[in-house]
Amino acid sequence: MPEKDELKAFLSEKTGYYEARWFIDDDPVQIPHLFSKKEDIEIAGFLTATMAWGKRTMILNACRQLMERMDMAPHDFVCGASPREMETLNGFVYRTFQNVDLIYFLRALKEIYKDFGGLQDVFFKGYCNGGVIESLRYFRQVFLSYGAPQRTGKHVANVTKKASAKRLNMFLRWMVRRSSPVDFGLWTNINPADLLIPLDLHVARVARSLGILSRKQNDLKAVLELTQHLIDMRPEDPVSFDYALFGLGVYEKF
Template sequence: MKKADLKNFLDQKVEQYNQFSFIAHDPIAIPHRFSKKEDIEISAFLVATIAWGNRKSILTNANKLMSLMDDAPHDFVINHEVNDLEKLSSFVHRTFNGDDLLYFISALKNIYQNHAGLESVFSLKSTSKSTQAAITHFKKIFFELPHLQRTEKHVSDPSKNSAAKRLNMFLRWMVRKDQGSVDFGLWDTIATSALSCPLDVHSGNVARKLGLLKRKQNDGKALTELDKTLRKLDPLDPVKYDFALFGLGVFERF
């Protein structure tokens, strides 16, 4: 397929899937329940953290997690008392357990009280070309409190050749200005042009079949390769093609 034909094909698929109807059965449905900026970004971050595995299970556990936080994630993070945390200890999603969640709550409180919030931390190391150094910086700040070593595996690090799929998805949600009313576009301090595609099995396989990606592993090097290709198709909004790759892979079995 010629480059112009490929771009037209992918643009059509973006238009097809980047619609309000996409929200209902996607993890992004959870932060769409909120209107306050801090509630949206905290719920989005936590939901993105557990967004792997069966989508029905993700949504079930994400809704359970919001309920455990009294459906007020920012207020819970900032104002919880010790006895409020007891109910979180039983939470489990695959390998993410109550110990991990308890640390995440304390780390988020530290970020909002001492680092001006999630947007501020991610923005500090973002450039007009990449957010990958920003993700590495975020992980450093996130784990500056005493913690169990096991919990670190739930926050990816691009400097260790991770594709950081879930954090790149979270950043897409927060940054991208979306005509389809799916992504929030809450953060003006990070350029949409710097965003990276959330690379996973589905998007990776479709990208390879379309000739957008050659590397076989879904790692940091593959993400860099895919970034370069997608930015040639749309330098200002390359991550919009996540809708096309995901839709083709999950809904059309491309």
């Protein structure tokens, strides 16, 4: 493992390179970047993060198609689509995310914006009671409470069963991190210092190669172990290093 200062300098340099406007063009984050309204960004970001597994070209194609079916106005569609308008979603499928899952997701989002005022307030209520892990647990509880089909639960990470929650942590990174050309910084009531690393296969592989992740499984314990190493290097914004670790794995095959 490199010396801490040497590793921090290396990862900081890589973060500076990858956390740039050009990164958006290849990444699923480009979908919420299509919008300027807060609620549109939130909903587009959440749905995109939910489908963010597999080849990025496939993710982008599916998510853009979904936004187009929602008339490029996801918040208005979620809150006010008529039964006839909902029919435009018929046949939408992305891998194991089936039409039945999508319909439930949109119904749950509608209820959350009605009952809580939006996604931010649900995540924040959990966050106030126990940080980001409790935020993820509470969000899942609320989100699946509107009569979710049993199969749909697999599309929302369960941290009580030690899931890494990669996609939800990525969504939180998008919403919370500030002063970034890629992330949005819309949710200012959650501290970026408390975020957890979105642990995908690339990030985990690079982290193990650098000696900052020893756990073999890509689970919640691995997330906490890696995040702690990143906190030691940049306590105010540890998940900024997600760019370096991901970029090294995807673009540089580190």
